Structure formats: C-alpha cells, structure tokens
Amino acid sequence: MPINDFSEYPMSWRPRRSAFPEGPYYLALAALLERDIASGLLPPGTRLPPQRELADYLDLNFTTVTRAYDLCREKRLVYGVVGRGTFVASLPGRGEGAEGALLDFGVVQGFPGIGAKSVVAAAQAVLSRESAERLFTYNAREGHVRAREAGRLWLARTGVSVSAARVVVFPGVQSALSTALLSLFRVGETLAVDEFTYGNLISLARLARVRLVAVSGDNEGMLPSALDAVARRHQVKGLFVMPRCANPTTLTMSVARRIELAQVARARNLLVLEDDAALTPDPDAALQVHVPERTVYLAGSSRLVAPGLRATFVAVPESLSSALLSGLHHTSIKASALDAEILGELVLSGAANRVLNLKLRAAQRVNRVFNRVFGTPASETAPLFRRLPFPDTAGRGPEIERTLRARGVVALHSDRFRVGRTTSSFLRLSISNMSSEKGLGSALRSLKAIVEEL
Numbered sequence: 001m002p003i004n005d006f007s008e009y010p011m012s013w014r015p016r017r018s019a020f021p022e023g024p025y026y027l028a029l030a031a032l033l034e035r036d037i038a039s040g041l042l043p044p045g046t047r048l049p050p051q052r053e054l055a056d057y058l059d060l061n062f063t064t065v066t067r068a069y070d071l072c073r074e075k076r077l078v079y080g081v082v083g084r085g086t087f088v089a090s091l092p093g094r095g096e097g098a099e100g101a102l103l104d105f106g107v108v109q110g111f112p113g114i115g116a117k118s119v120v121a122a123a124q125a126v127l128s129r130e131s132a133e134r135l136f137t138y139n140a141r142e143g144h145v146r147a148r149e150a151g152r153l154w155l156a157r158t159g160v161s162v163s164a165a166r167v168v169v170f171p172g173v174q175s176a177l178s179t180a181l182l183s184l185f186r187v188g189e190t191l192a193v194d195e196f197t198y199g200n201l202i203s204l205a206r207l208a209r210v211r212l213v214a215v216s217g218d219n220e221g222m223l224p225s226a227l228d229a230v231a232r233r234h235q236v237k238g239l240f241v242m243p244r245c246a247n248p249t250t251l252t253m254s255v256a257r258r259i260e261l262a263q264v265a266r267a268r269n270l271l272v273l274e275d276d277a278a279l280t281p282d283p284d285a286a287l288q289v290h291v292p293e294r295t296v297y298l299a300g301s302s303r304l305v306a307p308g309l310r311a312t313f314v315a316v317p318e319s320l321s322s323a324l325l326s327g328l329h330h331t332s333i334k335a336s337a338l339d340a341e342i343l344g345e346l347v348l349s350g351a352a353n354r355v356l357n358l359k360l361r362a363a364q365r366v367n368r369v370f371n372r373v374f375g376t377p378a379s380e381t382a383p384l385f386r387r388l389p390f391p392d393t394a395g396r397g398p399e400i401e402r403t404l405r406a407r408g409v410v411a412l413h414s415d416r417f418r419v420g421r422t423t424s425s426f427l428r429l430s431i432s433n434m435s436s437e438k439g440l441g442s443a444l445r446s447l448k449a450i451v452e453e454l
Helices: 025-038 051-058 062-074 116-127 130-136 145-156 173-184 199-208 224-234 255-267 318-331 337-349 351-374 397-406 437-453
Strands: 078-081 085-088 167-170 190-194 211-215 238-241 271-275 295-298 312-315 385-389 426-430
Touching: 025 062, 051 062, 062 078, 116 130, 116 337, 116 351, 130 337, 145 167, 145 312, 145 337, 167 173, 167 318, 173 199, 173 271, 173 295, 173 312, 173 318, 190 224, 199 211, 211 224, 224 255, 238 255, 337 351, 351 385, 351 437, 426 437
Parallel strands: 190 211, 190 238, 238 271, 271 295
Antiparallel strands: 078 085, 167 312, 295 312, 385 426
C-alpha cells in the first residue's frame, strides 16, 4: 500500500523513511523507535501501530517491521500483549511526566526485568492448581502452609532457623515495620537506630508516635558501647538494625559486631527489628541467631526477587506472635495469598535463588561502572545503591534535591535518612535502575559533572 494512502489514517507513530539512517531498514526503524521513546515523543503506554499497518505505511516488508519491534522488545523498550498489540514500556532509568526525561537514581528498583519470566512461570504454576481458588479467601491470615514452609527455607539462608509455624507472611517490609511499631510499641516509646537509617522507617515512626534516637557508629555501623549508653540514658524499648548493606550507608557489620549488639539487646531487654536486604546468602548474617526470643526478622531479600509481589517472610518469636498477628489483621487483614504463593513457588522451585544470582552478577557489573566513574575502590559487597560524598550540604537536602531535579537528575540527599546530629552529608544513588551499563556510565558521568559544578 503506498505511503500517501495513510494521509487521513489515525496512527500513533508516523516515522519517515527519509529520516532512516544508513544501513539495514530494520535497524534504522528500531533506532528511530528507540529515539522517539527516549525523547518522550512516545510516552509509556502508547499503543504502537500494528506491524502490518506500519509495514504498509512505510512500504516495507512485514518481517522488516517485525525484526525492528523484536529488537526494541529485547531492549525492554516495548512489550506485547496478546490480542491487544505492542506498547511502549516505562524506561527503568528515566522518570516520567511533564518534566521529561530524568536520570533516576532515586528509588532502588533492583534491576527491573531480571527474573520477570520466572515470576510469570511461577504465577502460571500456582494458578493451574486445583487449590488455586482458596487463594482468594480471607483465611490463614499468617499465610498458607506452603508459603510459610517456603519462608522457613528462605530464612535459613541467613542462619535463621525457625519452624514454619514461626513464619508470618506480611504484605511487604514496610507493612511488617508499621505493624511492629503499632503493635509492639506504645506512643512515646523509643527505638534506637543508626545515625542514618531507612527513610521510610523514619516516616512510619512519626505516624506511630514512636520516638527515634540515634546511636553513633563507625565503618561497621552501630557501636555496641554507644547502644548500651543510649539504652540506659533514654529507656530505649527497641532496636532497628540492618546488619548487611544498610540503607542508605551500605555499611556491613562483622559477625563479631552483630554478636556484641545482640548481647547488648539481651542485657537491656530490647526488642529487635532486623531487616536483611543483601543479595547474597550468609549463614552468619543475622542478629536473630543470637537473640531469637526478642527479634522480629524481616527477610528483605525476598523483595529483591520480585518487588511487585506484595509478600515478605518474617520470623516472629512466639512471645510476640499474638500481638503482631493482631496488628496485621487490623492494618492489612493479611498479605495477598496469591502473591505469597507465587513467591513461595519461586523459592521452592529454586527460581528465586537463580534470579538473585543473576541480580548479584548485574550488581557486581554496575558497581564496577560506579567505581570507574568516581575512582572509588572495589568492595566485597555488591550493593544496589551507593553513597556519594557531598560535603557541607547537611541541612540543605531539599534544596539540593530540587537543584538536581532541575538539572534532570533524581537523587536522594542524606538529610532524608538522618536521625542523629552528625554533619556528614552525601547522596544515596540507586545504580540498579538503568537499562544498561553503558547508560549507567553515561548517567553517572553527567551526575558527576553536575555535582562538581554545585
């Protein structure tokens, strides 16, 4: 069909043959599509012209358009929906909206796309069973037996040895934290945290009217002697700790440090809220091993497998089980049984470990990119985010973030995570959002230039 036959025909995308770069037509068409997606001309969710219509419009062979679409699908620029067509995907490394393209170092996405096929396969396996209908009821608020057994196996990766009866499935880490703050603490009671701690915990504590008090630390995190002094001085009720790859500092405690903190927690009768968010298993990782009767252990690694599944395994001691389950019922009713079963299927089939291994290798690669750009030394861990020193900006976090955003960069300033009085300051940068290492390197170099100007 000649091109001019489409003069009055509605099409969401009208590439021009005259704009094709030199080379094979399918590569030229794929390059134009990628350019128009990156520029925002084709926003996420746009339904692209059917391949045969586009082939007719451009007077190309149908297979040429198919090959171009397939190339963009491999780059995760587009996706197909059976019976509906091909759509523009959200770019992992870019923001959306009226502000246009942004370099997004904000939310830690954990390599979106890696493991997606495994999640779909697990969902299909779960829904194909005769027992699938029971997943859409309100029973088993703590999680169905199979999911809790999967949780028991998952927790064992970090040395947490509990029965399935002591595993509760929560609808995400934040749900577990909010339930714990509302159920185990009274208004005005105190929770000890690092000087820089998980930003959402700060917000949740404010909502629950739980007071946070900072404990000083070193390059391993919280100091046991400082925790003991703070607990004695402030009548601390509990302790929140991230022993491995702490957010936002990326610090990891030695086994000796974890044991010493557990000893202080037992001596001071502290409740321990422990969040493990590392990609790698470590049988010596958890404080819970040393003070199990007082620790609510959140297996944060499970959220890295498939963050869109609203389910997280939590080890709950018997003494706290009744209060936490009551809090779960009154705040969230329960975790989605379907999400919990899919996560359980991923664990029991071994797919979860395979996905995390893939993400670990991806994390190692992007950390090498970060080290090359900023001249930082290699580390033993492979965090999904990094800390970039930004001295003399403490107290100016909102201003710094607005300035960066005006320059096309989304990054989080350390003021968001600050509880103590320390004046050190930095940017927390997610390096697990970009769709390619090349794209990440380019984005980091742009950020470096902007930061050096400020």
